[in-house]
Amino acid sequence: MTQRKRKSYKQPTVRKASDNELLRELERRKPAWTEFKRIPDHVCARSGADEGWGNSRYLVWIYKPDNEKSMRGDWNRMAEQAGIEDEKYPRFIHLSIKNHEKTVFAHDWRDMMRIKNELIHRDAEAMELYPAMHRICDEANQFHLWVLLPSNENGDDQVEWPTIPVGWHLQLLSDRKRAALEGASQRDFEEGFLSEEDNEGFERVRKVIEAQKAGQPDDKRVD
Numbered sequence: 001m002t003q004r005k006r007k008s009y010k011q012p013t014v015r016k017a018s019d020n021e022l023l024r025e026l027e028r029r030k031p032a033w034t035e036f037k038r039i040p041d042h043v044c045a046r047s048g049a050d051e052g053w054g055n056s057r058y059l060v061w062i063y064k065p066d067n068e069k070s071m072r073g074d075w076n077r078m079a080e081q082a083g084i085e086d087e088k089y090p091r092f093i094h095l096s097i098k099n100h101e102k103t104v105f106a107h108d109w110r111d112m113m114r115i116k117n118e119l120i121h122r123d124a125e126a127m128e129l130y131p132a133m134h135r136i137c138d139e140a141n142q143f144h145l146w147v148l149l150p151s152n153e154n155g156d157d158q159v160e161w162p163t164i165p166v167g168w169h170l171q172l173l174s175d176r177k178r179a180a181l182e183g184a185s186q187r188d189f190e191e192g193f194l195s196e197e198d199n200e201g202f203e204r205v206r207k208v209i210e211a212q213k214a215g216q217p218d219d220k221r222v223d
Helices: 019-029 041-047 075-081 109-119 176-181 196-214
Strands: 051-054 058-063 092-099 143-148
Touching: 041 051, 058 109, 092 109, 109 143, 176 196
Parallel strands: none
Antiparallel strands: 051 058, 058 092, 092 143
C-alpha cells in the first residue's frame, strides 16, 4: 500500500492590526455616554471631595478652592497659611477623573471636554498641567482638570467665564469626512457632544477648505 505523502505544516499567521483599527476597537468597546448622577455626600467625604459624579464611563471628584481637606485647593489660602500676604492667585475648581476600569484610556480629550461642559459649564475654561518634575504627582491612572473660576463664583448663566490666555480665538470643528478633505484624520462626534450653536465651527472649516482650494493666503482663510 502506498503511503500518502504528508503535506508540510504551515504555521497560521496572525495579521497585525493597524493603529486605526485598534483605536476603532477601543471606541467600539466604550459604553454609550449617559447622564452624570450625583454621588451621595457621605461617599464623597471619604475622598475629601465637595462633590462626586458618575456616569457609564467615569467617576469625577470635584474639589472647590475653599476645600480645607484638600492640598489641591486654593493657593491663596495656602499662601496665607505660609505667611505670604502679597501674592494673589487665580481660583480654580479641581476635577479628578478616572474611568471605571482605572486605565490610561480615561485620558480621551473629547471625554474630558464633555465632562467639563456637563459638570461645570460649556463656557468655562479648564487646563491640564504638565508640572516641573519636583512637584509631579503620578500615582494612578487618574487625570485632572483645573477650571478657572469667574470673579463671581456662582457659575450661573449671567456670569462671564474668564478666558485662559492661550490657544485659538475661534471655534474650528471637523468630522471624519471634512478632515479627509484636508488630508487629516478625525473621528465623528458622539451624539450629545455638540449643540446647535456649534455648527458655526463646521462652517468656518468649510470656508478654510474653500480658501485653500482658491490659493488664498492664511490670513484670508477664516472670516
